[in-house]
Amino acid sequence: MSISEIRAKFPILDTKVYGKSLVYLDNAASAQRPVSVVRRWEQLVNSENANIHRAVHKLAADATEAYEQARDCVRDFINAASREEIVFTSGATASINLVAFSFGEAFIKPGDEVIVSVAEHHSNIVPWQMLCQRKNAVLKVLDIRENGELAIDELEKLISQRTKIVAISHISNVLGLVNPVQEIVRFCHSKNVPVLVDGAQGIVHETVDVQALDCDFYAFSGHKIYAATGTGVLYGKKRWLDQMPPYMGGGEMIHSVSFAGTTYAPLPGKFEAGTQNFNAVPTLIPAIEFVKACRSSQEVEEEQAKILDYVYTKLTNDNRVTLYGVPRGNKVPLFSFAVKGVHHEDLALILDKMGIATRSGQMCAEPLMDRLGVTGLLRISFAPYNTLDEARYFIECLHKAIGMLL
Amino acid sequence: MTLEDKKQEIIEDFAIYDEWLDKYEYLIELGKSLEPFPEEKKTDDHLIKGCQSRVWLDAEKKDGRLWFKADSDAIITKGIISLLISVYSGRTPEEIAADDFGFVAEIGLKENLSPTRANGLVSMIDTIKKIAENG
Numbered sequence: 001m002s003i004s005e006i007r008a009k010f011p012i013l014d015t016k017v018y019g020k021s022l023v024y025l026d027n028a029a030s031a032q033r034p035v036s037v038v039r040r041w042e043q044l045v046n047s048e049n050a051n052i053h054r055a056v057h058k059l060a061a062d063a064t065e066a067y068e069q070a071r072d073c074v075r076d077f078i079n080a081a082s083r084e085e086i087v088f089t090s091g092a093t094a095s096i097n098l099v100a101f102s103f104g105e106a107f108i109k110p111g112d113e114v115i116v117s118v119a120e121h122h123s124n125i126v127p128w129q130m131l132c133q134r135k136n137a138v139l140k141v142l143d144i145r146e147n148g149e150l151a152i153d154e155l156e157k158l159i160s161q162r163t164k165i166v167a168i169s170h171i172s173n174v175l176g177l178v179n180p181v182q183e184i185v186r187f188c189h190s191k192n193v194p195v196l197v198d199g200a201q202g203i204v205h206e207t208v209d210v211q212a213l214d215c216d217f218y219a220f221s222g223h224k225i226y227a228a229t230g231t232g233v234l235y236g237k238k239r240w241l242d243q244m245p246p247y248m249g250g251g252e253m254i255h256s257v258s259f260a261g262t263t264y265a266p267l268p269g270k271f272e273a274g275t276q277n278f279n280a281v282p283t284l285i286p287a288i289e290f291v292k293a294c295r296s297s298q299e300v301e302e303e304q305a306k307i308l309d310y311v312y313t314k315l316t317n318d319n320r321v322t323l324y325g326v327p328r329g330n331k332v333p334l335f336s337f338a339v340k341g342v343h344h345e346d347l348a349l350i351l352d353k354m355g356i357a358t359r360s361g362q363m364c365a366e367p368l369m370d371r372l373g374v375t376g377l378l379r380i381s382f383a384p385y386n387t388l389d390e391a392r393y394f395i396e397c398l399h400k401a402i403g404m405l406l
Numbered sequence: 407m408t409l410e411d412k413k414q415e416i417i418e419d420f421a422i423y424d425e426w427l428d429k430y431e432y433l434i435e436l437g438k439s440l441e442p443f444p445e446e447k448k449t450d451d452h453l454i455k456g457c458q459s460r461v462w463l464d465a466e467k468k469d470g471r472l473w474f475k476a477d478s479d480a481i482i483t484k485g486i487i488s489l490l491i492s493v494y495s496g497r498t499p500e501e502i503a504a505d506d507f508g509f510v511a512e513i514g515l516k517e518n519l520s521p522t523r524a525n526g527l528v529s530m531i532d533t534i535k536k537i538a539e540n541g
């Protein structure tokens with residue numbers, strides 16, 4: 001697949017904003033949807049709309065099949081051992097909350113410890129804080145080094161007999177560095193501590209094999225990999241999911257209900273209470289097909305490498321710019337930076353008027369901003385439909401914007 | 407100049423710019439020339455919530471009129487603040503309280519600034535109004 005073929009699949013890329021061609025560089029917040037996803041979504045609403053897992057009629061059977069096919073597709077995509085280990089949620093946040101609650105109910109006692117890193121998204125901090133408050137447990141924080149890498153050597157000091165789970169991102173949504181999750185998992189397992197990987201950004205940039213990684217949980221959202229919004233995945237090892245109580249009750253998550261007591265459905269139904277997002281979940285299939293097609297395209301790979309190289313070089317050679325997340329070897333095309341003497345929001349506003357969509361602010365990572373000593377940053381993040389020309393245009397506009405502001 | 411005349415003047419100033427970047431250049435210049443805000447007043451009491459960027463506002467009443475001073479860490483916001491101050495500073499509380507602040511939308515600032523920014527602007531206007539209503 002060529003980049004021009006890819007771009008043709010995204011009508012939104014032809015949008016004009018303020019008379020300028022849209023350059024969408026906020027992919028880490030949410031990606032755009034290809035026509036294959038939109039068509040499938042439409043088809044599901046127009047021709048296969050019925051509640052799943054319930055009625056015997058034809059539409060319900062079709063809708064159920066579409067939904068369950070998505071589960072098989074996701075299982076294959078991340079190489080989970082079984083389809084029971086794939087739980088559909090509304091997104092990465094919901095997946096992490098589910099684990100924080102249900103794992104917490106089963107395994108966390110007063111005085112126990114949970115470890116997260118300082119570079120986590122709020123979605124991988126707040127659920128654990130809530131758990132720790134509820135259970136009188138302790139939240140411990142793994143620091144980063146000056147270059148933005150996780151200080152994994154400190155994990156050894158941080159982890160203790162009381163540590164019950166470690167929750168860490170695969171790729172930080174601010175730093176754009178691939179964390180050594182395999183190493184972290186191996187180390188934590190040597191101490192009998194399970195690991196949740198927040199894969200919201202990792203799934204976008206890396207080929208994920210949960211069995212090879214050996215993580216205990218892996219969470220991600222559909223909307224960042226081109227699927228419909230409101231879709232999400234929680235992968236969990238069966239032996240954990242089996243021991244965890246349900247997160248929510250109601251709907252089809254039961255085996256039998258009576259006032260004397262309720263028994264729960266087997267996995268994964270136990271964790272899918274209430275009417276599921278059956279119009280959207282099957283769009284994960286065309287979305288994953290798209291991701292795979294991009295990953296097997298040499299043109300995309302080369303263009304992404306050129307973009308990474310170009311932007312990295314431009315930003316690190318500009319002495320007005322401070323890039324956060326520096327190590328070149330682990331970098332994905334996601335850059336957060338500050339410009340000396342210039343507010344990130346001013347830059348974002350001016351770039352917007354030049355047609356460029358960027359992200360500014362704390363990026364849902366306030367503790368990381370505090371750690372870096374900034375009030376916010378400007379972030380650009382690239383997807384396979386972005387081109388080197390767009391990266392060049394961005395750098396040109398950035399220089400113009402800085403010129404206007406200084 | 408009356409409040410109405412001052413607003414009209416700003417609307418006319420903005421009308422010459424049909425390019426967004428020129429509007430911003432103008433706001434940036436206004437922001438840069440805003441009278442300095444006393445550092446010791448950059449406290450939470452003076453901080454306006456709802457902005458992605460931070461805004462501080464201080465009001466003083468002298469001879470029955472309200473005088474505003476404000477600051478922001480972002481320059482475009484500072485430009486907008488400067489506009490608001492030039493319109494409302496030195497007016498009586500009654501005049502300000504009776505105003506509908508519609509000119510902000512008329513120069514396109516409310517719609518076209520980012521939603522978080524527009525909210526910040528709205529919060530700033532609300533604060534000015536509240537100060538005026540409390541006399």
Ligand SMILES: Cc1ncc(COP(=O)(O)O)c(C=O)c1O
Pocket residue numbers: 028029090091092093094121123124169171172173198200201221364
């Ligand atoms: C690293 C990371 N974790 C978690 C999330 C939360 O994802 P969602 O809002 O889709 O639940 C995001 C999304 O911004 C993210 O980048």
